[in-house]
Every structure is written in structure tokens, then in C-alpha cells.
Amino acid sequence: MSQDVEQHSTHWVGDGQSSVLEGRLGIFVRKLLSHSRLSTDDQAAIAALPFSLRSMEPNAYILSEGERASICPVILSGFAYRQKTSAEGGRQIVALKIPGDPLDFQSLYLQCADHDLQALTRVELAIFSLKDLEKLVAPRPALARAVLIDILIEASIGREWLLNIGRRNALSRLAHLLCELHCRVEQIAKKRIEAFEVPLTQEQLADLLGLTPVHINRTIKTLEETGAVQRVNRRMQLGDVRTLRKIAEFSDIYLHQNEASKG
Amino acid sequence: MSQDVEQHSTHWVGDGQSSVLEGRLGIFVRKLLSHSRLSTDDQAAIAALPFSLRSMEPNAYILSEGERASICPVILSGFAYRQKTSAEGGRQIVALKIPGDPLDFQSLYLQCADHDLQALTRVELAIFSLKDLEKLVAPRPALARAVLIDILIEASIGREWLLNIGRRNALSRLAHLLCELHCRVEQIAKKRIEAFEVPLTQEQLADLLGLTPVHINRTIKTLEETGAVQRVNRRMQLGDVRTLRKIAEFSDIYLHQNEASKG
DNA sequence: ATCGCGACTTGATCCATGTTACGATGGCGG
DNA sequence: CCGCCATCGTAACATGGATCAAGTCGCGAT
Incomplete structure (x- = not known):
């Protein structure tokens, strides 16, 4: 190591x-x-x-x-x-x-x-x-609370993943993940992000979405045909986020961005 | 309401x-x-x-x-x-x-x-x-910590559910859930529990495990044939927990029972 | 250059689970 | 006691995704 x-x-x-x-x-x-x-x-x-x-x-x-x-x-x-x-x-x-x-x-x-x-x-x-x-x-205490909120948001993301894996088909499952990644990366980058290269191998995507690598490959292909993503030398790149969001029926409330502390 | x-x-x-x-x-x-x-x-x-x-x-x-x-x-x-x-x-x-x-x-x-x-x-x-x-x-602070630990354990259970839904077949998925329920109920009851009646309808089980009610029904039937559960007037009852655990390959570490506070 | 290897691609076939449909059961309100 | 309605049970059929089996590509090491 x-x-x-x-x-x-x-x-x-x-x-x-x-x-x-x-x-x-x-x-x-x-x-x-x-x-x-x-x-x-x-x-x-x-x-x-x-x-x-x-x-x-x-x-x-x-x-x-x-x-x-x-x-x-x-x-x-x-x-x-x-x-x-x-x-x-x-x-x-x-x-x-x-x-x-x-x-x-x-x-x-x-x-x-x-x-x-x-x-x-x-x-x-x-x-x-x-x-x-x-x-x-x-x-x-404000710092303690911030750390707790971070933990709670991770749990919220986990619940959304349960919904994603339990109830969505391969195509929207993948699209949903890409939307989430895009949101989160944009959030810390503090600026619009256009072309975003997904750092996961197809096998990792499969293990993340509860699918097989073979089927991930096919799903990426389908997604590419909709124009939502491109592949630049074997790496997936987000293209049209709007299309992705439609396919995934994505809503970002579960990410709890901009939650100013209460009270 | x-x-x-x-x-x-x-x-x-x-x-x-x-x-x-x-x-x-x-x-x-x-x-x-x-x-x-x-x-x-x-x-x-x-x-x-x-x-x-x-x-x-x-x-x-x-x-x-x-x-x-x-x-x-x-x-x-x-x-x-x-x-x-x-x-x-x-x-x-x-x-x-x-x-x-x-x-x-x-x-x-x-x-x-x-x-x-x-x-x-x-x-x-x-x-x-x-x-x-x-x-x-x-x-x-000990109470604050206890509450935090409770939140962390819920998150841990959520992760196990992701594994359950993403990677196990219907039979072990159901068995796994039953094992978890049994463990958790026994834990608060503070005593061995033999026959435990599962309070979920088949539709709820389906929504919990990412399956359909019809398939849950089939799966319960299969599980009944192994002797792990019985059905007493249309309600599922845990019978042989040992068999259940084998089918689910259940390990309870993710429940973090008996975690005495560190330090 | 060429080899080796990990990751990607694709086709053929299979099977676990979904879908649809309908009847049975049983608890509950009137 | 009857009828309603949610839930259960199950059969026949459909299908999304898994599995199996070859490739192919591209990159780093020799």
C-alpha cells in the first residue's frame, strides 16, 4: 500500500x-x-x-x-x-x-x-x-452541527440509492447516478460544469448500481444514443444534463444543498 | 388522521x-x-x-x-x-x-x-x-453521543440493505430481512424470541425488498418449504432462525449491538 | 515492434423476476 | 348474516438483465 x-x-x-x-x-x-x-x-x-x-x-x-x-x-x-x-x-x-x-x-x-x-x-x-x-x-457547537449534518446528508443519499436500485430500471438508474455526481461535483467546484468525465470503470458502475458490467455497457450505449452522454476514448462524458435529468426524473432535494442551519 | x-x-x-x-x-x-x-x-x-x-x-x-x-x-x-x-x-x-x-x-x-x-x-x-x-x-455528552450512535447505526443498516437489494436473490433477500428483524426485536425484548410474527403485508415486504408482491408470495412459499418459516392464518411466522441465517449468510456485525462507547 | 493484460464491446441464450389475470379467504361494518 | 374490500394464492406468460463466450482496443513493459 x-x-x-x-x-x-x-x-x-x-x-x-x-x-x-x-x-x-x-x-x-x-x-x-x-x-x-x-x-x-x-x-x-x-x-x-x-x-x-x-x-x-x-x-x-x-x-x-x-x-x-x-x-x-x-x-x-x-x-x-x-x-x-x-x-x-x-x-x-x-x-x-x-x-x-x-x-x-x-x-x-x-x-x-x-x-x-x-x-x-x-x-x-x-x-x-x-x-x-x-x-x-x-x-x-456550529461545527459539531455541521459535521452531523454531513452525516445526515450521506444517509439521505443512501436512501435515494435504495430507491434507485430497488425501483428504477437500468437506464434511469445510471442516469440518476450521473445527475447526482454532476450536482455534487458542481457544488464543490462552485461553478457550472459542462463536460464532466466520469471516473468510474464500467465494472465499478455495475457494482454501484446493482447490475453487471455487460449490462452497464449496453446501458451506456443506449444512453449515448439519446445524446445525454458521449464517450471520448472509452471514458464516459456527461453531455446534456437536461436529458439525463428527464430520463432519471431527477430531483435534488435529497442532497440537501444550501441547508442553512435552522433556528 | x-x-x-x-x-x-x-x-x-x-x-x-x-x-x-x-x-x-x-x-x-x-x-x-x-x-x-x-x-x-x-x-x-x-x-x-x-x-x-x-x-x-x-x-x-x-x-x-x-x-x-x-x-x-x-x-x-x-x-x-x-x-x-x-x-x-x-x-x-x-x-x-x-x-x-x-x-x-x-x-x-x-x-x-x-x-x-x-x-x-x-x-x-x-x-x-x-x-x-x-x-x-x-x-x-454521553447522551449526545448515544443519539449520534443511533443515527450511525441506522445508516449502517441502510448500507446493508443496499447490499441486500443490489446483490442478493429474492430468497436470501427475504431471509436476510427476517434475520435482521429477529435480531432487532430480540435485542429490545431482552430475551430469546421463538415464534415471531412478521407484521408486514406481502405488498410491504415487496416494497421493502425491491420485488413484486407476486414474487414475494412465491418466495415465502419456497422459504416455507425449507422449514424456516410457517404461515399461521396468512401471517408469516419465523420458525427456524438457524436455517434462515444459513440461507441469508447472515452476519449481525452491521447492527453494532453492544457497542460500548469508546475511549 | 510485439506482447500481455485489463477494460471495453458484442452476440446468443437463459432464467429470475415482472406482469396480468382471476379466484379464494377472511375480517369488518351495517 | 351478508357483502365489501383488502390481502393472499397461484397460474400462464413476458421480459429485463444475467450469463457465457468471443472478440477488440489501447497502453505499459520488454
Whole structure:
């Protein structure tokens, strides 16, 4: 498992607001801001957290089922996923994580992991220590709440996936996933995204959607005929998001974007 | 929507420990104790919470998609479920809640519900106010943690359901669900349970497992032939749990029972 | 260049599950 | 006691997606 680890004692000598969002941890702060309101003070506190950097190859295990971890990684770049396997060898991807997403607050509270956590592409992680996190959050209820909201949104996405796999056919299932990915990536990029290259292999798409690779291939072909996606040297690229949304009957409320804190 | 509401200003005049677990809210306390350690003081604090009682008929909506609720119900008796519907009318049950389960901490933090919450059987709910809960939890980190753990476990169950629906065939899918139900019911009952009557109609089972009612019927028949379940006047009853577990290749780690708090 | 290998592509065939249809059962209100 | 209506039971048929079996493409290593 190849991994470089380096220590950062990230100390911004307060050059104002912009550096917080542009610093190494800016993407994490932006992710939290996408669903929670945070004071500039809270934002700065996050950006000032010490962390170690680790980069991992595609398919490397970040955490394995049954392990007990006490780390808390956040994705700085690249993609990762959670997977489970059935006794008969079937594999199911149960969550997809993109840059800015915290990966594992769960294992800080549960004894042992109930799933694997793997790198999808090459991935750069910021790893915080449990202690630092607790010290960060304890006096800052808004931060604790933001983290909780992040967990709740992941659960909401999981429920939508259940609907997707349980009740939609292959075509809209795939279209729905692409819509979700597009939304989420646009959300952290903070700008319109036109042509977006999907980083999953067809086998991974199959494991994510509860289908077989062969059928995924055929479904992509059908989707291509509608003009919703193109394939540029064997990689799928989103084209017409409007068509995709129609095919999937996509509604984004389950992503809970722009949920300003209540009360 | 038929519902009786009555006010309880539940004040136990401290007749010791046992009353906490046997009081009206005892089942909720026991649920939390099944995965978290709580001081007797914390337990008593829960049991002393004021709440209103509401009972609902089967199929009544406890909360509808899109609504913004600020209540927090806990099931005292009966069953409930979360469901989502696709634009084409497909219905998917995405969570099943049993006595002792808190139903909706989520909507205290997210703006609007991304799914419906309905009574499965006749159900009795204890309804807490947001304010009381916040006052309860603020000075008691162990309680805050217990609630968070409850949310994380629900998410873990959701992931297992994804695997179940995405990767298992109808027979093991059904068997798996029955195993889970058995485990969870036994856990709050605090004793072995032999014959357990499944409170779901075949249509509900279908919506839960991503199948059709007709196929559920066939699958129950097959399952009956293995001796794992019987049907007593049109209701399914668990018989041989061992056989069920073998068919489902069931492992209960994802339920995270007996997770004593870390650290 | 050429080999090897992982990922993609495609066709033929199969089968688990969906669909449709209709009758039986049983609980409940009048 | 009767009739209604939701649910269950089951048979015949349809089909989406799985499985099996060959390729093909493209890239990195030799």
C-alpha cells in the first residue's frame, strides 16, 4: 500500500478570509459551507487544524471491514467509495465520496467498520487526529452541527440509492447516478460544469448500481444514443444534463444543498 | 388522521433504578443502552423528560416528504417505516423502525424531509419537544453521543440493505430481512424470541425488498418449504432462525449491538 | 515492434423476476 | 348474516438483465 505521509503544522499567519477557502483545507471548509453556515472564526479554526497528508493509489484500502480505526480522513482530491461484499462474492458499492467529503467520522464512534473504504482514483487525504478534532468541536457547537449534518446528508443519499436500485430500471438508474455526481461535483467546484468525465470503470458502475458490467455497457450505449452522454476514448462524458435529468426524473432535494442551519 | 394526544408530566418520585427501565420511556432507554453505556443519572434524565403521547392508525403519515418538522417522536409500541417514491410511482421502503427507536432526529437538523414516515401497525409515539431535548443533551455528552450512535447505526443498516437489494436473490433477500428483524426485536425484548410474527403485508415486504408482491408470495412459499418459516392464518411466522441465517449468510456485525462507547 | 493484460464491446441464450389475470379467504361494518 | 374490500394464492406468460463466450482496443513493459 503505497503512501507518502508528511506532517503539516499548518499555521496561517492570518492573511484574512480568502486564504481560508483557498488553503489546503479550503475544499473541506467549502463542503461544510455548502450545507451549513459557519462563522469566519469557525472556518479559520478548521483551516488551522494540523493534519498529515497521505496519497493513495487507485484501489488501495483506506479502511477495511472489521478494522477499528481512530483516524479521520478528508478527501482533498480524487474519489473514494465504500463497499460491502456478500458471502457469495457479490460486491456492492454503498457510497461514493468526492473531494471535500469527510470519510470516516463514523469509526470514531462505532467499534468496528461495517464496510471497506477504498480509493477510486488516486486520492489525496488530509488526516486529522481524533484528539484535535474533539478539541476543535467541543467549544464550537456550529461545527459539531455541521459535521452531523454531513452525516445526515450521506444517509439521505443512501436512501435515494435504495430507491434507485430497488425501483428504477437500468437506464434511469445510471442516469440518476450521473445527475447526482454532476450536482455534487458542481457544488464543490462552485461553478457550472459542462463536460464532466466520469471516473468510474464500467465494472465499478455495475457494482454501484446493482447490475453487471455487460449490462452497464449496453446501458451506456443506449444512453449515448439519446445524446445525454458521449464517450471520448472509452471514458464516459456527461453531455446534456437536461436529458439525463428527464430520463432519471431527477430531483435534488435529497442532497440537501444550501441547508442553512435552522433556528 | 386519527390521533389521541395527552400530556404527561412524567415525574418519577425517584423509586430507584428499576422504574427507569420499566417506565413508559423505558423501552427508549433500553434501546440506547443496547449500544451505548449511560450513567444511571443520564438514564433517569431521559425517563424524566416530559412528552406527549400520540397513537396512530396503520398507514397514517407521521411525517411527509417536503415537510419541515420540529418534533422528535420515539416509538413506544408498534412499527413504522420510511418510504420514498419514484416519479413513475415505484415505492421503496428505506427503513423499518421498531419499538424503542427514535424516529426523526434528522429533521431537527435538515430543512425538509426527503422521505415519508408512516405507521406500519398501530403505533404509540412519545413526542418530545426540540427544546427539551436540547436542554437534556447539552450538559450530557454521553447522551449526545448515544443519539449520534443511533443515527450511525441506522445508516449502517441502510448500507446493508443496499447490499441486500443490489446483490442478493429474492430468497436470501427475504431471509436476510427476517434475520435482521429477529435480531432487532430480540435485542429490545431482552430475551430469546421463538415464534415471531412478521407484521408486514406481502405488498410491504415487496416494497421493502425491491420485488413484486407476486414474487414475494412465491418466495415465502419456497422459504416455507425449507422449514424456516410457517404461515399461521396468512401471517408469516419465523420458525427456524438457524436455517434462515444459513440461507441469508447472515452476519449481525452491521447492527453494532453492544457497542460500548469508546475511549 | 510485439506482447500481455485489463477494460471495453458484442452476440446468443437463459432464467429470475415482472406482469396480468382471476379466484379464494377472511375480517369488518351495517 | 351478508357483502365489501383488502390481502393472499397461484397460474400462464413476458421480459429485463444475467450469463457465457468471443472478440477488440489501447497502453505499459520488454
